[in-house]
Amino acid sequence: MSSVLYDVPGPKARRISLIGSVVGGLAILGLLAWIIFTLGQQGIFEGRRWQIFTRADVWRLLGNGLGATLSAAGLAAVIAFPLGLLLCLLRISDLKAIRIPTRVVLEFLRGMPVVLMMLFILLGFGTSQFIAVVAGLVVYNAAVFAEIIRAGIQSLPKGQREAGLAIGLTSFKSRMLIELPQAVRRMMPSLVAQLVVLLKDTSLGYIVAYGELLRAVQLMADVLGPAFLFPVFFVAAAMYIAINIAISRLAVWIERRGSKKAAGGTAKADPVAVEAAAP
């Protein structure tokens, strides 16, 4: 562990650091022990409460919830990406009459809570909950994808477009053949990071009564009794976190792979920008 922020620790500093680690570790362990003790006092660790996970129907319900979550996220992602590309093209159009209204629409969409959009679609258009969730996610994420890809196109050297136009491509062809492929590749880490956000946002479906994972948890707690709320919640939260960490790792892996083969316009997306896309 070498860092320029502090010297390579000598024996004294190493001892202090070790003591600090032990004390800090003990403090964290103590906190955990306290939490576990408090939970134990509530009877969380009674085998009875966790035995429900030996029942097939509990897993089926959780599986249904997970399926509903993943299908909404998958469908939304598949629709939102092409729509985002289209919005991006409109947003950087040469015509002011197209560019400016698109910009206003994008600002509007990005400035609104996703859950409000879902409610709007659900009540305003009287759709099913599934459609409301998917449409809300599509509209919001298409706007975000458009902004990410636009940032990618703007980060390209000017010469790319100039060269495209110089060899006689039309403006549209230059965008499609030269700029977009590079921009999408360059922004891949941000785009994948946004997928994590999209997946997380499906849980907002809970609020508009879509039967996703969290709704399944609530349902089971209502049916089985409040005693089982914590175990079921714990498992569902673990599922969400595991899937999201897997996708986040994928984003990091893509970023590393991209920067290894530096020739093809690397995925050296600004780390700050990547993180900023996240919440």
Place this chain on the structure above:
Amino acid sequence: MDVIIESLPLYWEGFLRTLFLSAVSGVIALVLGTLLAAARVSPVAALRGFSTVYVEILRNTPLTIAFFFAAIVLPRLGVQFAQFEVAAIIALSSYTAAFIAEAVRSGVNSVPVGQAEAARSIGMNFGQVLNLIILPQALRTVIPPLINILIALVKNSSVAGAFFVLELFGYGRQLANANGDQVITVLLGTAFFYLLLTVPLGILASTVERKVAIAR
């Protein structure tokens, strides 16, 4: 349109509560996030580990789950809140702190190595390097992403509306249910109040970004 004018006091109250939730959670998250970022780069392994685990878990947890935990699971476990606002603030600030920690950490990494080396070479210790040299510079580059995180926080506070806190979204939902025939107007009104917060913040973010870009 009449609906909006009639229920303007409700909108206003909701708006103020959204503002309150966002401001309080924002301040707590900023402090907590900076501490987490400092722990993440510190020499003490236990702090580094704790910070990493915290950020990884919270960043990958849906906000609704965090709210569900704070507002529904915690009371079942014997942690009682006088008001649901407290639960909302706990959920929002602990969730947002993870993102702030990440943003500040990338800011720390964006400060040229030579800065830290120069500070080290004139004999500053870890705390001095961080407080006097790195963080002031890092915070500058980090301000635009931080504002973006705060915009997200304002939007995220809408989730509180579903967990017993009557803020903008909560009132919007109530009004929409009460005025079934004018749902679209009512919800557009709610959207307008959100934009009143998010759009100026967005303009601020891009202005600051341009300023900082010149300075560096």
